[in-house]
Amino acid sequence: MTMNNQGRPTSIENASNSNRSGYPSYTGSRGLSQVEGLIYEIGDTHRTGVDLPEVEEFESRLGGMERSGEIGLAGLTEPEAMRHYTRLSRKNYAIDLGLYPLGSCTMKHNPRLNEKVVRLPGLSDIHPLQPISTTQGALDLIDTLAHWLKTLTGMPAVAMSPKAGAHGELCGLMTIRAALEAKGDARSIVLAPESAHGTNPATAALCGYTVKPIPATKDGRVDLEAMKEALGPDVAAIMVTNPNTCGLFEREIIEIADAVHEVGGYFYCDGANFNAIVGKVRPGDLGIDAMHINLHKTFSTPHGGGGPGAGPVVLSEALAPYAPIPYVVAGDEEFDLVEHDTSGKSFGRMTAFHGQMGMFVRALAYMMSHGADGLAKVAEDSVLNANYILASLKDVMSASFNGPCMHEALFDDRFLKDTGVSTLDFSKAMIDEGYHPMTMYFPLVVHGAMLIEPTESESKLSVDQFIGMMRHLVAAAKAGEKDRFSGAPYNAPLRRLDETAAARNPVLRWTKSEQ
């Protein structure tokens, strides 16, 4: 197959590799999966889907700044444009197509009820600059969601405006920094376990802190002794994810909280994995001072299932005054917005308006349709599904830690020893079986990690099929079918790509290739 300089197949004739029948193919398509070039390659500047009248003579008011050359954007007719994007969409794996065993991003089903509610005109056709007398319902919704978040976490306050988990971390650390500076106690160090999500140290660094990594114990948890040694009067905060990125509950979380409080630091919890404990454990009872909640993970609509994100941050009494503006307040008669901080304590504004309204609506729809009992069941089912996978695979794969897990099951590559198959090869073979691979090579605390999170929305039928597929591939690897893995994927639209080159040298601009 001829590739253009971006490594993509070029025209249809060039894509004429043989398809699965083994016969040469004219189109390169495989049955209903059509091959097509890039939009720049199939379109041209003279084709269009609209019929506009000729522009009449006019006098330009751009003072000679107007473009003289062609824009060079490809044009397509309407049916061509429809087909192009529909064909592309069919090459994607999607949460609406199958189980997504990806780790901590909880790629779970987004109930259609959420979508119905968010499209109600009273919620979708409003603007944040409307007079607040006309948006009382929306403010009521934000306030009600805040109430649920505070109740579920056992925390007294919540900052609603951050627009993703990482943004919530930034909000949390900026709140902590403002609180410390108000006491005249600016500190310079933030502690983060080695297994932390990359956004934790990145956030701390962005806030100007030096990040000190805390090693993990043999059983995959924060090494309390090492952490105590790293503590001192210059530690502003510790950032801990619970359940952690190995899918394990930090059993010594209260000791961690007490130790960091003893030196005057704050306990920031990364709440991205809250779906494993929602309705079961209240972070406020564990001594946590600030925690972001990924509404788009715990309460459906993950990045891969619709997105975008929303990362409200629950805060302790001591941190609440330093939270960002704006925020909603419930008056006696109506809801109001606090747009300006009169106390002088708030660290300022993070977003133009009040947060990610579409995600607020979906999250509240998810909460209210589940109810309090249903949300506790979310945690139970997410943990049950992950443990079912762990128990069903640990006789043939290598579980990284002993004992049960929380919402995700962690394996490493010891079971592939002497097979010549790597974690990457194994993942590529999963694509041939119609599955998106699990998170690979993360967390870094185990070698060749495979982190599987089925989520609570998968049925037993679906999880059983996944387990059967995994056992089938493990048996093939152990039987020496190396080529099946090293050459995978065979059935995907494109074969194995050079991912390292793509990451190190991304070609982000299309240029016409000289054929």
Ligand SMILES: *Cc1c(COP(=O)(O)O)cnc(C)c1O
């Ligand atoms: C997803 C995730 C984040 C970041 O959240 P975004 O919404 O993607 O910014 C942080 N920490 C953990 C543990 C996560 O899983």
